[in-house]
Amino acid sequence: MSTAVSLLLLVAVLGFAVVRPRGLPEAVGAVPAALIAVVAGLVPWRDALHELASLGPTVGFLAAVLLLAYLADEAGVFRFAGSVAARWSRGSPRRLLGLVFVIASAVTAALSLDATVVLLTPVVFATASALAVRPKPHVYACNHLANSASLLLPVSNLTNLLAMSAAGLSFLSFAGLMALPWLAVIGVEYLILRRFFADDLGTPPHRPDVEAVRAPRYALTVLGLTLAGFAAASPIGVHPAWVALAGALALAVRLRIGVPTLVRKANPGFCVFVFALGIVVLGVSRGGFGTLVDRVAPQHADLLGLLAMAGLAAVLANVLNNLPATLMLLPFAAHSPGLVLAVLLGANIGPNLTYVGSLATLLWRQILHKSGHPPVTGEFLRLGALTVPACLVVGVASLWVSLRVSGL
Amino acid sequence: MKVLVWVEEGTWPACVDAARDLSDDITLLHVVDEATVAAMSGPVGLLGRSGGGGDPEFLLAEAERTLIDEAVARLGREVPREVRRGRPEREVVAACADVDLLVLARNGDRSRLGPRSLAHHTRFVVDHAPCQVLLVWPEATPGLGTIPPPPHHDRTR
Numbered sequence: 001m002s003t004a005v006s007l008l009l010l011v012a013v014l015g016f017a018v019v020r021p022r023g024l025p026e027a028v029g030a031v032p033a034a035l036i037a038v039v040a041g042l043v044p045w046r047d048a049l050h051e052l053a054s055l056g057p058t059v060g061f062l063a064a065v066l067l068l069a070y071l072a073d074e075a076g077v078f079r080f081a082g083s084v085a086a087r088w089s090r091g092s093p094r095r096l097l098g099l100v101f102v103i104a105s106a107v108t109a110a111l112s113l114d115a116t117v118v119l120l121t122p123v124v125f126a127t128a129s130a131l132a133v134r135p136k137p138h139v140y141a142c143n144h145l146a147n148s149a150s151l152l153l154p155v156s157n158l159t160n161l162l163a164m165s166a167a168g169l170s171f172l173s174f175a176g177l178m179a180l181p182w183l184a185v186i187g188v189e190y191l192i193l194r195r196f197f198a199d200d201l202g203t204p205p206h207r208p209d210v211e212a213v214r215a216p217r218y219a220l221t222v223l224g225l226t227l228a229g230f231a232a233a234s235p236i237g238v239h240p241a242w243v244a245l246a247g248a249l250a251l252a253v254r255l256r257i258g259v260p261t262l263v264r265k266a267n268p269g270f271c272v273f274v275f276a277l278g279i280v281v282l283g284v285s286r287g288g289f290g291t292l293v294d295r296v297a298p299q300h301a302d303l304l305g306l307l308a309m310a311g312l313a314a315v316l317a318n319v320l321n322n323l324p325a326t327l328m329l330l331p332f333a334a335h336s337p338g339l340v341l342a343v344l345l346g347a348n349i350g351p352n353l354t355y356v357g358s359l360a361t362l363l364w365r366q367i368l369h370k371s372g373h374p375p376v377t378g379e380f381l382r383l384g385a386l387t388v389p390a391c392l393v394v395g396v397a398s399l400w401v402s403l404r405v406s407g408l
Numbered sequence: 409m410k411v412l413v414w415v416e417e418g419t420w421p422a423c424v425d426a427a428r429d430l431s432d433d434i435t436l437l438h439v440v441d442e443a444t445v446a447a448m449s450g451p452v453g454l455l456g457r458s459g460g461g462g463d464p465e466f467l468l469a470e471a472e473r474t475l476i477d478e479a480v481a482r483l484g485r486e487v488p489r490e491v492r493r494g495r496p497e498r499e500v501v502a503a504c505a506d507v508d509l510l511v512l513a514r515n516g517d518r519s520r521l522g523p524r525s526l527a528h529h530t531r532f533v534v535d536h537a538p539c540q541v542l543l544v545w546p547e548a549t550p551g552l553g554t555i556p557p558p559p560h561h562d563r564t565r
Contacts, residue, residue: 093418122467125448129471132478134417139447199516199527203418204547379443 003288006042009033009280014321017273025269030276042283055278057239058161062112062274063266064244065155068226069115070265071251075219081107082123083213086131091205093133097194100124100138104145105186109152110227116146132206137197140383141189147351148189148391151344152182155230155240158274159326159347166330167340171234177341177406181398185349185391192387222250274323281327294332301338301403307396309339313346314353314392322347338403345395352391353384412437412490412507414500414533415479419513419546424482426544427511435488436479437503439496440468497532509540518547520554 016029037043043051072078081103089096104124108116121142128135150157154164154174164174194201226247230240252262284290297312298305309329316325326347333339409431413423415438427434448464476489492499504510512533517524525545526534534541 121448122464125464125467125471129417129474132417132475135471136441136444136447139444143447199529202517203515204518206418380446 002040002042003284005040006037006280006283006287007289009037009042010284010320010324013277013280014324025273027269027272027276030273030280034276034279037280037283043279043286047282048279051278051282052275054165055162055275057241058158058165059271059274061155061161061239061241061244062158063268063271064241064248065112066114067248067262067266068223068244068251069111069119071248071255071257072111072115072219072223073119074255074257075251076213076216077219077223078107078119078123080213080216080220081120082127083210085124086127086210087212089131091131091133091207093128093131093137093201093203093205094194096128096131096133097137097141097197097201098190100141101145101186101190104142105149105182108145108149109156109182110223112155113146113150113157116142116149130210131208133203134200137193137200140197141193144189144193144352144383144387145186148185148349148387149182150348151178151185151395153178153230155244157344157348159322159344162326163330163340163344166334167337169337169340171240172231173337173406174341175231177337177399177402177408178344180402181341181345181395184398185345185395188391188394189387192383192390196383196386218254219251222247277323278327281324284324285328285331290328290331293328297329297332298339301336301342301408303396303400306338306342306400306403307393309333309342310346310349310392310396313343314350314388315346317347317350318353322351325350337408338399341399342396345392345399349388349391349395353381353388409433409509410507411435411509411511412503412539413479414439414510414512415476416496416513416515417475419515420475420479421482422544422546423511423513424479426542428483430509430511430542434483435490435507436476436483437490437492437500438472438476439492439494439499440472441496442494444468445493497529497536500533501536501538504537504539507539509542510537511542511544513544513546515546518545518550520550521552522555 010033013026013030013033017026034048038045038048085096085099085103089099104116104120107120121139124138124142125135128138150160152175154160154171160174164171167174169177226243229243229247233240233243248262285293293312293316298308313325313329316329319325320328326343329343329347330340333343411427411431411434413420413427413434413436415423415436424436445464445468448468472491476491480486480489490503492503500510500512510533512530514525515530516527526543534543
């Protein structure tokens with residue numbers, strides 16, 4: 001009974017986030033559900049408080065990174081990236097795709113997938129249009145890399161932030177173990193997209209005049225220092241969230257952006273949603289569904305174990321959604337950093353498979369529906385079916401190599 | 409003679425040049441691929457926000473207007489424009505319902521003569537167009553030497 005109730009609550013929370021009746025924020029559905037989970041005894045209130053305390057720094061970090069990405073955009077970082085891509089591509093669609101891969105991978109890794117989706121994609125589209133090349137391959141590259149290139153750093157994806165604390169990995173050891181899988185997965189995506197869109201990428205290059213945009217030196221320097229700060233802060237016991245906040249404030253002062261805007265852009269509503277979702281998922285994990293996951297979850301970080309864990313995470317991410325899938329699997333993987341990172345491979349790459357792979361793709365359907373477009377599935381699904389299995393296998397094999405080399 | 413010119417990114421100049429002196433009754437057609445719309449509006453960020461650069465539909469419409477303006481400028485005279493949304497191959501065939509000639513470009517492998525010079529969408533249009541079709545090479549045409557020799561058993565016969 002309690003299992004059914006907790007699953008029902010989770011479905012209701014995710015459903016509300018998808019439908020967003022009257023445009024209400026996701027938290028409006030999630031907070032009452034979390035309260036019900038506590039009042040109904042699915043989650044003891046002590047455990048709920050503990051969950052909130054452990055999620056606190058992670059959610060604070062997320063808010064600071066979202067703010068950093070918004071301010072980088074205001075400072076013209078993304079416009080500059082677009083102009084560089086336009087000039088260096090010399091009008092060739094194939095060369096532009098390579099540059100988009102480099103830029104989208106870097107932006108996703110350093111400023112989170114949200115920055116790629118919300119801030120970079122429109123710039124890439126505009127760049128492709130200005131060069132008179134077909135925008136589809138480049139837009140799809142951003143779309144895919146927002147998920148699959150979010151493996152490198154703890155800041156790249158909310159799932160990584162959740163996992164970093166669970167695995168007890170430092171910022172640098174996380175990045176060190178994930179560097180090879182990140183590169184390998186991006187390489188696989190590139191090869192498949194190049195083939196999949198060969199016709200669109202084969203059009204003759206034109207060389208229209210592209211206006212050079214001045215490099216936003218101050219903003220780029222702040223971003224560089226912030227990234228270096230992330231790595232330096234961990235060993236001295238400073239949470240990277242403070243570094244991200246310092247970087248954001250350094251940009252905000254220069255851009256003269258007011259406090260109300262800063263608070264709004266840090267998305268407090270979404271942060272509350274993550275807290276509430278954590279409690280609802282805890283209720284699901286404590287019930288029969290959690291026991292079932294515990295039974296099927298692999299125990300050892302050997303090659304097969306890693307593959308099984310990544311596969312399980314990808315399946316759960318596509319059934320439930322990648323945030324709850326990560327929250328649910330972490331307790332069963334926490335005894336082994338390798339298994340935690342395998343969960344991330346599944347949870348971050350998996351969403352490219354279907355619409356319901358992540359919060360992002362769930363919301364996509366709703367947006368398309370709103371704007372009167374029937375959801376287009378054919379091409380997206382075909383591309384996902386090609387890339388996801390290949391990226392998972394290559395990613396897991398690379399992770400296994402990383403773990404062997406590091407001796408973990 | 410009613411001529412319809414399919415304006416596609418990257419290959420349209422050759423189509424406009426080929427159509428210029430064919431008729432006084434020319435219409436320029438551009439189709440926004442619904443898969444591009446999907447990819448643009450698709451991966452809504454973590455927070456369900458849409459692109460900061462504005463509504464994808466707006467971005468697509470603006471890019472489309474710029475493209476057709478350039479095509480009109482190259483043609484050298486103002487002509488009717490038709491814009492559609494959907495699957496490009498289906499929309500182009502539907503737009504051919506009351507025209508006499510469709511002008512379109514090869515957009516596959518342009519390094520050699522042969523079937524691969526027609527991409528999937530273009531092949532569908534060529535196969536299904538309910539009118540005459542003028543198929544142009546977007547750049548210089550590959551030489552006859554690019555055709556592979558006939559199979560061995562044909563040569564020994």
